Amino acid sequence: MAVTVTELTPTTGVEVTGLSGGRLVDKAVAEECLAALERRGVVIYREADVDDDDLVAFSRLLGQVVPLPMGGHPTHPEIQRITRDPSKSPLAAYREGTFHWHIDGTTDQVPNKATLLTARQISDDGGGDTEFANTFAAYEALSDTEKLELDGLRVVHSFAASQLLVTPDPSPKERAAWDRNPAREHPLVWTRGDGRRSLLVGATAGEIVDRPPEEGRALLDRLLAWASQPRFTLRHQWRRGDLVIWDNTGMLHRALPYGAASSRLMHRTSLQGEEAVA
Ligand code: OGA
Numbered sequence: 001m002a003v004t005v006t007e008l009t010p011t012t013g014v015e016v017t018g019l020s021g022g023r024l025v026d027k028a029v030a031e032e033c034l035a036a037l038e039r040r041g042v043v044i045y046r047e048a049d050v051d052d053d054d055l056v057a058f059s060r061l062l063g064q065v066v067p068l069p070m071g072g073h074p075t076h077p078e079i080q081r082i083t084r085d086p087s088k089s090p091l092a093a094y095r096e097g098t099f100h101w102h103i104d105g106t107t108d109q110v111p112n113k114a115t116l117l118t119a120r121q122i123s124d125d126g127g128g129d130t131e132f133a134n135t136f137a138a139y140e141a142l143s144d145t146e147k148l149e150l151d152g153l154r155v156v157h158s159f160a161a162s163q164l165l166v167t168p169d170p171s172p173k174e175r176a177a178w179d180r181n182p183a184r185e186h187p188l189v190w191t192r193g194d195g196r197r198s199l200l201v202g203a204t205a206g207e208i209v210d211r212p213p214e215e216g217r218a219l220l221d222r223l224l225a226w227a228s229q230p231r232f233t234l235r236h237q238w239r240r241g242d243l244v245i246w247d248n249t250g251m252l253h254r255a256l257p258y259g260a261a262s263s264r265l266m267h268r269t270s271l272q273g274e275e276a277v278a
């Protein structure tokens, strides 16, 4: 089958068709994928139909695969099962958290470089598309004055901030459990070694250092609304077998809500980050 490569929005996304199964597990394909990720943030292999061995093998060609504790996969410790069915994943109860715009691993010093997600079963309730927002493009489009205003600001990221969006009124026990995950401070604007800049915002961003809480909250809300405008976003409607890979450092993402009884089941791997937030 002929391979086609299509750019999806003016700034974001590449869709590849005609590559599937073991044909994906190829050094040249991996190199093209990494280049596309850097340029376009999201790479979609339509109906790639990779099995679990191929998913892990392709992930290894892209970077260092992080083992995912509590992944819920019986034979592959590198694979996390993303589902709301608690019989398939011990983390099912936390999936509602992914309905809010976020970047994975923002409480780590070095957030994951990329995430790979492949659809084993798509949702049967109309929900469960995945959306991406390009925070490189969003930063770039700010005015010089706005960029200057953000210079030097630092943000506290915490698991608790993201959980408050799902459970605004936690019991003291819930709150204590969230707070066992240490918070982390990062610059609001992430400047890469190569000079590219992106906004580090999303569900885990709780407050701005040295700002009154309401004022910090208002700025974080404004920036998230800015970054998630249609002109910076891409929506993926899943077909069974799709493999979607995103630059986790620069793409905010969220699942559109799907029900607790949805058939949706994704297999996911994550790649170790290569650059600390600076
Ligand atoms: C994730 C995530 C989105 C989705 O796995 O980190 O945010 O659409 N997933 O399931």
Ligand code: MN
Residues within 6 Å of the ligand: 098, 102, 103, 104, 253
């Ligand atoms: Mn995520």
